[in-house]
Amino acid sequence: MKKNMKDLKLLPKLRVAKHIAELPKSGIRDFFELVSSMDNVISLGIGEPDFVTPWNIREAAIYSLEKGHTSYTSNLGLLSLRKEVCKYVASDYGVEYKPENECIITVGVSEALDLAIRALVNPGDEVIYHEPCYVSYASEIKMAFGVPVVVETSEKDEFAVDPEAIRKKITPKSKVLLLNFPCNPTGATLNKVQMEKIAKIAIENDLIVITDEIYSELTYEKRLHSIASLPGMKERTLFLHGFSKAFAMTGTRIGYACGPADLIDAMMKIHQYSMLCASTTAQEAAVEALRNGRNVMEEMRDKYCERRNIIVKGLNDLGLPCLKPRGAFYVFPRITQTGLTSKDFASKLLMEQKVAVVPGTAFGACGEGYVRCSYASSTQNILKALEKIALFVKNIKAPANKKGK
Ligand code: PMP
Secondary structure, three states, X not given: XXXXXXXXXXXXXHHOOHHHHOOOOOHHHHHHHHHHOOOOOEEOOOOOOOOOOOHHHHHHHHHHHHXXXXXXXXXXXXXXXXXXXXXXXXXXXXXXXXXXXXXXXXXXXXXXXXXXXXXXXXXOOEEEEEEOOOOHHHHHHHHOOOEEEEEEOOHHHOOOOOHHHHHHOOXXXXXXXXXXXXXXXXXXXXXXXXXXXXXXXXXXXXXXXXXXXXXXXXXXXXXXXXXXXXXXXXXXXXXXXXXXXXXXXXXXXXEEEEOOHXXXXXXXXHHHHHOOOOOHHHHHHHHXXXXXXXXXXXXXXXXXXXXXXXXXXXXXXXXXXXXXXXXXXXXXXXXXXHXXXXXXXXXXXXXXXXXXXXXXXXXXXXHOOEEEEEOOOOHHHHHHHHHHHHHHHHHHHHHHHHHHO
């Protein structure tokens, strides 16, 4: 017995797979554990709509259950949903996919991303992506035993990825290029010329492009094209999208991938063994979102646009320089002039003024000097948060001024 106990001591090292033990926990989650333990915090931290899912979509979920639609769907997802998805992607993004074999319904874009990376990446293959970026990318790549290769983006380029910087990172091991525009956390978008240059690089170097378009409806000046629609790109692109952001359906957990049949088939294999299918109720709700959700989606987008304008002006007026992002629902103001690191800025702001923002470093090392503020929050909350940030910044400046005198 004693011997067994001794042996057990070794187990903690062995219990968790090495590559999983080595993964960092998401910087956002750590921070929000702290936020959720505090009262009366104004949060500009969470990356999800403050709107409730539109009523007709919720009702469709209720009807689905009421009608007793409680069994599995096809592994690829309901054909009716795949048909709606392909119709939507053709009309709004200009790319035609076949619902029968070029589209798979997933549990959020999160699962689509996981399937795409696992289906494409051999151990040691390099996946190029841009930072600051969504917290999952590096870990998703590592979980597939791929090698994450970062291309940094910067404020001087409005956080768009420089095509030449991508080219410089290409090696014989490069296999995948992962893009996310409009971008979380910067709100950056790509223009057509930048996209064409990236497409050319992908074609010349035989890269497969994964494009995470989860924020694509939330663009404020003009609707953008998908890289998948450029000549020669459809056959080498996986187009990932979902319902979480534009339709305010984060809890419904529906996403999808469209792409070449061989890649969708490979993703389907992983999906059928790991997930089987996405929730039937949620899929029926998603059908309703695509059939009758456009007006409400556009109303929400207009609201985000108003809030974007308020927060951008507010932060700039406070001396926290902030670009006016063309998409998503985040701003990424620079905070270096406060003399604080991103992490200190966010934790002091939380402790002193009870306003939650996310340190830019949660999205990659080059996010240092910035914080992410989400404006998927009521105008009233945004205005209150701005008042409190003003007090916070003033209090930081005050001791420094005294020193100077
Ligand atoms: N990609 C990006 C860029 C995101 O910001 C998020 C969610 N914050 C996701 C994917 C995952 O979204 P979903 O809810 O569809 O899984």
